[in-house]
Amino acid sequence: MVSELRLYTETQYLEKAQTYQSVLSLRGVDVNIELVEKLNARFLRLNPEMALCADDAGLWLSANGMKMQPDWKAEIPRLKRASLKSEMIARACNLSEKPSLIDATAGLGHDSLLMAVLGAQVTLIERHPILFTLLEDAQAQSRHDPFLGLVVDRIQLVFSDSAAYLQQLAEQKKMVDVTYLDPMFPQRDQNLQAVKKQAQVKKQMQLLHMLLPEDGEMDLGDYLLVLARKISKRVVVKRPRLAIFLDDQSPDHQWQGDACRFDAYFNKQVIE
Template identity: 80%
Template structure:
């Protein structure tokens, strides 16, 4: 049980806040509702401690003067520009075949949203109850969007530890087309020359790093690769361009971009 988390809201959103409180409690998060006069940018700057907040747009994670939620609606312009030919992830995951994809490192769900738009059937796995609830809220809101509704219909959210989920598939000998891994904290090769000045982490990811510390709730994904290779035709790992191989396993093929790459591991016995 996660306890002591504040859930900030204005009086007019109290009913909505209580509904989120009940959902979070059912997932092991005990939040305390605090009513504030105005839940605005000034309030967040003056109250930098991490908390949850509820307003007209739903549930947010806030901290350090910022707030974030997986804003799938904001991804629509990117989706409308995307095609099977233009997106490297489409080639890496063989999306032209409309595969069944398990995204075992959910994050904000943006890559899953893109893959679903390009025709894949996605199972999106997330174990952290707060992040799962944020993703669920994003999916629920997207369902009423004329463009996104048909996209998110191809996404199934599963509240589970990815390692446990993959272990269960292995035990049942239940195979899938693709397992997709995008670890949040990829290790970098100390022998590679990596620029010292790197782009600032986006605000959304900064808050996720507060929620999912590297030493604790989050992992680097190495063990997931080992499990995924047992039940997938191909495992695709998204990495920074100069990062070391996940679990020190050399991929069968790579797709290289300017800032990132996709490492693919093929299960020849399943082709």
């Protein structure tokens, strides 16, 4: 895990950068602020190492000439088009019932945003201090948007390891309506050669993969599924369409799309 990082900023955003520096320090990441004359595309190309950037758009992650943040405002057109009937994830997660939902594999938070728009009360779990801080900044900025402001109030960010969080709920015998899993590295467990020939990962995901290197089976989500089934009325796993089942457990129901599918596991001891 990254424990030390540069943070590039211009003079006019120094105070903002110092705030990010303080927050990340409390989360175990040493950030060294470097003032630059112009934080633009040329500068990023000339400084390809992984770093953070702070400007009028907030906090960014940069590397190899690319920059990334959980740009929740860019999701607004899709969110406005979304409906319970049009979104497969809504049927899989039973969002018409406005469930309490844990998203245990945060990513950039886009699925959580969509589920919150469609009625879920979402607890979004992230263990990586840098990604959590990026998500936290995205949520803070979204509160000022007329459309997103109401949506993000239905998302609670929790800085925790998902396995530890789910285990604690299990020990406390607490239940939630839905736990949602979208493992970061599903390509490692696909058993069909054709599936491995994927298109180039989007720039945002390239940087996310650089920040979150594979570090064991937890990235496959197998153990998360075991824990989630203990504390959830329903567990929904997003998978590439041809990927094997998570933890080799056959789902109780599936929703199939062209590129992905949703596998659902129901808690037989709970009457829905």
